Amino acid sequence: MNIAILAEFAVASGGAEKVAVESARGLAEAGHAVTYLQAIDGPADALLDHPNIARISLHNTDIWDRPAHRAALSGLWDGPSAARLGAALDGLPVRPDLVHVHQWTRSLSPSLFPVLFARGLPVVVTLHDYFMACPNGVYYRFDTTAPCALTPLSPSCLAAPCDGRSRLHKLVRTGRNAVLRTTLRRKRLDVIHVSDASVARMGGLLAHLDLSHHRVDNPVRVARMAPADPARGDAVAYVGRLTREKGADLVAAAAARAGLPALFIGSGPLEAELRAMPGVEVVGWRSPEAVWDTVRTRARALVAPSRWYETGPLTVYEALAHGIPVIASTRAGAAEKIVDGVNGFAVAPEVEALAGAMRRLSDDVDLRALGRAASDRYWTAPMSLAAHAAALGGVYARIREARADLGRAA
Structure with a gap:
């Protein structure tokens, strides 16, 4: 055609x-x-x-x-x-x-x-x-x-x-x-x-x-490789524009409540506000390759807590392909790819709900299982x-x- x-x-x-x-x-x-x-x-x-x-x-x-x-x-x-x-x-x-x-x-x-x-x-x-x-x-x-x-x-x-x-x-x-x-x-x-x-x-x-x-x-243009080991990560990660409708502020607040560092890859209107918060690291925009190198090395999970009815955030699918568990907003279309407790968590975009999901990342054995399931389930039917x-x-x-x-x- x-x-x-x-x-x-x-x-x-x-x-x-x-x-x-x-x-x-x-x-x-x-x-x-x-x-x-x-x-x-x-x-x-x-x-x-x-x-x-x-x-x-x-x-x-x-x-x-x-x-x-x-x-x-x-x-x-x-x-x-x-x-x-x-x-x-x-x-x-x-x-x-x-x-x-x-x-x-x-x-x-x-x-x-x-x-x-x-x-x-x-x-x-x-x-x-x-x-x-x-x-x-x-x-x-x-x-x-x-x-x-x-x-x-x-x-x-x-x-x-x-x-x-x-x-x-x-x-x-x-x-x-x-x-x-x-x-x-x-x-x-x-x-x-x-x-x-x-x-x-x-x-x-x-x-x-x-x-x-x-x-x-x-x-989703991701080359298949060995799944990441999220149990080695030291932070929860957010990738994208730093805005309130995407819930960047929710990630910082929930991570602080859960006792975890928060890593932000991106920039936007909330950047100065986030940089001023304890336990927050903002690294700015990176090339796609550098983004996922960083996430694979640092992230215990990717967090995508959109307040708006986001149709299908690509970062969620990319994270799953890399074997990174995802904490996704129930308002986002990408949440349909999350089986709660299997390859991540689908929760309301609210601080306490997100913090609760982050606390569940503390068990390294479960976290490795989440990562393996994220990769296995994605590559069973890849969105290539x-x-x-x-x-x-x-x-x-x-x-x-x-x-x-x-x-x-x-």
Whole structure:
């Protein structure tokens, strides 16, 4: 098949970009022809250097790097960006069989969808977040530091000062979601969920749209090696952006209560606050290889205590692949890979619950068993690029068959 992948960046700087790039590589290695449409100019990951992958830049800029008045208007409807997308598709030597959208909120707008529909192309969107339903994208109240319970675009939602950046951002994003609803009304769209929890939650939030739902695990690019020995670790580890919604502060507080050092790999708004706490070590960002070298050497467990309904944090899967037990938030989609007490613990993102799980790490024999189970269970059904590409190929085939059935019925 000829697949066009649309993402805003071509480097694995975040979860969605990482999945887009690795999906492209996995599909190319499976024999598919891939055109990677990169919305924003910038570097490209070496994974995209493959004979079956062609990369095209749309030469967009980040909406929030534009003057405020232009950013607001572009966020609602960006005609020039849509035109560049259309021209890129029309200029391809071979018409794609399907367009797979991973990102569109940073430099594009709802205007991209009419461009795709007008060309009669099947469109599939991976739901890395909640932007298809929720204006702030995470279905989380930054003002109350709690998951949202409001109906998106309801009067209560419109009044809530919930955005993580500002009222202006909330206003623009609310307008964008209203435009998106209008744009997608009576249009068929296929969406991919990366966890069972996303299927359950987003299915209800998006009931107003004509969607076909599919379930595919994110790819995890980890080479198999001997499992780590977490019993040798001296700390609990957190990997990622240091923010309150991801629960970085909860890790520090719970570790102190459990009497364990806390190691943070990453940076973010909470960095200064964490550095000032006793028993905390913040080492900043590291290369992926250095991250897991450090975790394998230092970590008794990885802690991922998201306060928001995170769809599928990749660090959880990567830790399990390395044989590192995980303490995961029950609100995160990745918790479905945790068997409590077998390869880690799934607990509420609360200090005492996390501290209780950390205290259970003190028994070295049990800890080694947890690590072995983490590795064994992961590698029984690894979330490899090949497995991901095979699952995507199955989804694409079902989408094409469904469209063919509609054509025959017409």
